[in-house]
Amino acid sequence: MNIQIRERPEAGASxxxxxxxxxxxxxxxxATKDELYPYLAKxxxxxxxxxxxxxxxxxxxxxxxxxAQPNASxxxxxxxxxxxxxxxxxxxxxxxxxxxxxxxxxxxPLNTGQGLRNQDLAGAICSAINDWQIEKWTSKDARLKGxxxxxxxxxxxxxxxxxxxxxxxxxxxxxxxxxxxxxxGQRRYWPIYEAAQEAGLPIxxxxxxxxxxxxxxxxxxxxxxxEMVGHSQCQQTALASLVLEGVxxxxxxxKMVMVEAGFGWAPSLAWRLDKVFxxxxxxxxxxxxxxxxxxxDHIWWTTQPMEDPESRDHLFQTIEWIGWDRLLFATDxxxxxxxxxxxxxxxxxxxxxxxxxxxxxxxxxxxxx
Amino acid sequence: xxxxxxxxxxxxxxxxxPHLTSLLPYMNDYWRDQVTTRGMTDLxxxxxxxxxxxxxxxxxxxxxxxxxxxxxxxQRQALDKFGSAYGICNPLYxxxxxxxxxxxxxxxxxxxxxxxxxxxxxxxxxxxSIVIPVQSIEKAVAEIERCAQDRxxxxxxxxxxxxxxxxxxxxxxxxxAAERLGLPIGIHAGSAYHNPPTSxxxxxxxxxxxxxxxQAFQTQLTSLIVEGVFARxxxxxxxxxxxxxxxxxxxxxxxxxxxxxxxxxxxxxxRAPLEIVRSNIRFSLQPVDAPPDGDxxxxxxxHMQSDELILFSTDxxxxxxxxxxxxxxxxxxxxxRRIMIDNPHxxxxxxxxxxxxx
Numbered sequence: 001m002n003i004q005i006r007e008r009p010e011a012g013a014s015x016x017x018x019x020x021x022x023x024x025x026x027x028x029x030x031a032t033k034d035e036l037y038p039y040l041a042k043x044x045x046x047x048x049x050x051x052x053x054x055x056x057x058x059x060x061x062x063x064x065x066x067x068a069q070p071n072a073s074x075x076x077x078x079x080x081x082x083x084x085x086x087x088x089x090x091x092x093x094x095x096x097x098x099x100x101x102x103x104x105x106x107x108x109p110l111n112t113g114q115g116l117r118n119q120d121l122a123g124a125i126c127s128a129i130n131d132w133q134i135e136k137w138t139s140k141d142a143r144l145k146g147x148x149x150x151x152x153x154x155x156x157x158x159x160x161x162x163x164x165x166x167x168x169x170x171x172x173x174x175x176x177x178x179x180x181x182x183x184x185g186q187r188r189y190w191p192i193y194e195a196a197q198e199a200g201l202p203i204x205x206x207x208x209x210x211x212x213x214x215x216x217x218x219x220x221x222x223x224x225x226x227e228m229v230g231h232s233q234c235q236q237t238a239l240a241s242l243v244l245e246g247v248x249x250x251x252x253x254x255k256m257v258m259v260e261a262g263f264g265w266a267p268s269l270a271w272r273l274d275k276v277f278x279x280x281x282x283x284x285x286x287x288x289x290x291x292x293x294x295x296x297d298h299i300w301w302t303t304q305p306m307e308d309p310e311s312r313d314h315l316f317q318t319i320e321w322i323g324w325d326r327l328l329f330a331t332d333x334x335x336x337x338x339x340x341x342x343x344x345x346x347x348x349x350x351x352x353x354x355x356x357x358x359x360x361x362x363x364x365x366x367x368x369x
Numbered sequence: 370x371x372x373x374x375x376x377x378x379x380x381x382x383x384x385x386x387p388h389l390t391s392l393l394p395y396m397n398d399y400w401r402d403q404v405t406t407r408g409m410t411d412l413x414x415x416x417x418x419x420x421x422x423x424x425x426x427x428x429x430x431x432x433x434x435x436x437x438x439x440x441x442x443x444q445r446q447a448l449d450k451f452g453s454a455y456g457i458c459n460p461l462y463x464x465x466x467x468x469x470x471x472x473x474x475x476x477x478x479x480x481x482x483x484x485x486x487x488x489x490x491x492x493x494x495x496x497x498s499i500v501i502p503v504q505s506i507e508k509a510v511a512e513i514e515r516c517a518q519d520r521x522x523x524x525x526x527x528x529x530x531x532x533x534x535x536x537x538x539x540x541x542x543x544x545x546a547a548e549r550l551g552l553p554i555g556i557h558a559g560s561a562y563h564n565p566p567t568s569x570x571x572x573x574x575x576x577x578x579x580x581x582x583x584q585a586f587q588t589q590l591t592s593l594i595v596e597g598v599f600a601r602x603x604x605x606x607x608x609x610x611x612x613x614x615x616x617x618x619x620x621x622x623x624x625x626x627x628x629x630x631x632x633x634x635x636x637x638x639x640r641a642p643l644e645i646v647r648s649n650i651r652f653s654l655q656p657v658d659a660p661p662d663g664d665x666x667x668x669x670x671x672h673m674q675s676d677e678l679i680l681f682s683t684d685x686x687x688x689x690x691x692x693x694x695x696x697x698x699x700x701x702x703x704x705x706r707r708i709m710i711d712n713p714h715x716x717x718x719x720x721x722x723x724x725x726x727x
Contacts, residue, residue: 068631182570183577213570216588217560217581219533222596223634226534228627229591230568232620233584237567240580245573264619272583272613272658279422279688280576309622314672318619337630 020103021341022362024302025259025330028107028137031083039128054117056212065224069336077334085334089140096333097143100341104368105144107133108206112149114177115209122151127161138170147175147204155191166199172366173202177209184238185245193251202255202365207231235261236269246286248294256299263301267321270295300365302330304339312346324353328362371696375452377709381610381653381682384488385437386462395479412463416559426688436686440491447685448494451695455720457496458488465528465561473502481516489521498526498555510546517550520722524553529585530560536596544602551718553606558582586612587620597637599649606716607650611684614652615659618672647675651716653682655689663699681709
């Protein structure tokens with residue numbers, strides 16, 4: 001949760017953690033609006049200056065549901081040299097990567113070309129963001145790895161961007177958002193899955209995005225808290241679509257990470273899918289296995305915002321239903337609902353499970369030695 | 370298996386309207402003429418295709434006609450079978466799908482009158498839910514007030530997927546009327562299909578629509594809580610029908626965490642979401658989205674931290690269980706009694722009112 005600005009021994013420093021960790025959800029930002037322009041053809045930054053982005057929602061500036069904090073980020077995370085939170089590598093190192101002993105940090109850039117209506121613009125911005133990740137971040141700090149962002153509504157162009165980055169060790173995954181024009185299992189997105197599988201890259205599906213659909217099945221809600229809580233429902237539906245459309249039957253080596261959408265809902269969703277599938281399998285004969293088996297074999301989950309029941313036994317039982325080998329620790333730095341690594345797990349977890357949770361699962365999934 | 374006990378309240382029965390013509394006797398001349406002149410045939414929702422396996426248990430499917438259309442079958446297969454003292458009828462005829470509020474109003478009135486004549490008048494155990502034209506608040510409130518004069522109506526029925534999130538202030542006059550008249554609001558699985566049936570758009574399959582009901586209930590519960598419905602109407606009960614309930618604990622962990630984080634946005638929410646659920650929200654038993662072993666289920670009940678939340682239901686004639694296994698394995702006798710008798714009676718205050726007119 002957000003930390004008020006107050007006197008500190010070292011401004012913005014964290015309590016720290018002794019063991020090395022992987023942070024599977026870090027959000028790098030641009031310090032200024034034109035920071036991306038060197039990576040764009042003149043045609044596209046002229047377009048941005050004149051028309052801005054044309055998204056599947058109405059606001060030209062700021063999100064439709066105003067966040068709880070500026071840029072949804074910690075007030076103590078503004079870099080001393082200026083620019084928005086998350087836009088300075090040196091301050092990110094000082095405030096987060098060094099004190100929190102981050103051995104692997106996965107970058108998930110938001111506000112890219114994803115979710116734009118003009119697909120040519122979307123493709124140009126995504127490609128620019130990928131170049132920018134290398135130049136500003138991953139080439140400057142070997143702990144950081146990028147995510148290939150793609151023009152998600154144009155499957156063919158997205159696949160081409162993935163193939164362009166295949167084999168580049170600056171990147172460890174492809175990034176999609178949960179809310180798109182259609183549910184993620186739909187065939188328009190299959191070229192993305194085909195290219196990712198071919199490149200050996202997992203796909204991170206980060207909560208968020210606007211795809212033109214109301215963000216509940218009953219229309220638009222009123223409040224930011226509804227959007228936040230609702231991410232887990234959108235993610236459940238997106239995952240159900242992926243399973244029921246047969247994406248994992250078709251792309252049997254594809255791995256996906258559910259990012260920032262919670263994991264506590266996974267057992268109930270899997271049980272529901274299995275139960276309904278037992279009645280309705282005739283409608284989806286392309287599925288050769290029970291839905292829960294696809295989920296168990298193909299899906300990983302980042303931890304932030306951590307499930308936080310009153311009873312730690314409830315948390316442990318839930319994790320056992322999912323598997324300690326499937327959770328990837330994440331902080332969401334620099335966002336306001338940052339999870340402090342030293343406080344996220346209650347007492348009573350074995351050393352082996354801690355090691356898997358904080359580091360080893362991520363290293364194994366992302367192929368980091 | 371866990372055995373039911375006699376005298377229970379079956380909180381989710383679905384009597385089927387055989388055909389739109391079955392409602393003609395309950396419409397005025399204008400609407401009778403509209404239906405026949407314009408060639409309207411039936412209002413079957415995509416949520417429940419008649420021949421879909423989930424729409425009827427195989428051994429409850431009649432030789433002819435829609436599942437749930439025969440009172441004698443319902444008596445034999447559900448009410449007598451499980452020894453229920455009361456059964457609450459929740460008609461799922463697709464009247465909510467029409468786009469004209471006038472037409473919806475005419476169809477809702479006809480449906481409610483049909484329920485009285487064809488079902489409630491024919492079996493003393495049966496109670497009804499008032500189906501309302503939700504697009505018009507005025508008409509919805511008028512229909513609640515009209516039907517509530519018959520004490521056998523014990524609840525107001527809405528669908529989980531409609532035009533707007535159910536917590537929106539627009540709907541509050543409905544909740545005020547329901548609270549005043551002692552009627553819980555029953556929110557049932559199903560969509561008016563005025564919005565895509567999932568929060569990320571239209572899926573390809575019926576199975577996706579059905580799985581998505583659970584997510585729709587989750588977003589509605591968020592809406593109802595954070596908009597402040599229960600701060601304004603503390604005595605209003607809402608019952609989630611055919612919602613599933615195993616999603617509730619992790620849903621509440623998340624809602625609680627974010628409510629704590631951004632409660633400055635909704636300062637009228639003066640109690641923790643879990644407390645609001647305990648005092649104001651109930652869930653029907655079926656479907657039980659859990660593995661068949663009693664151990665896991667009991668852990669899930671432990672995660673819910675209350676034995677007052679679940680109300681017995683068969684979801685007749687939908688296919689949620691086989692044979693006599695209406696109660697999942699491993700429930701204690703005490704919990705069975707609460708689920709089948711105590712919890713429904715604590716929820717539906719009007720159940721025991723016998724007189725049919727004031």
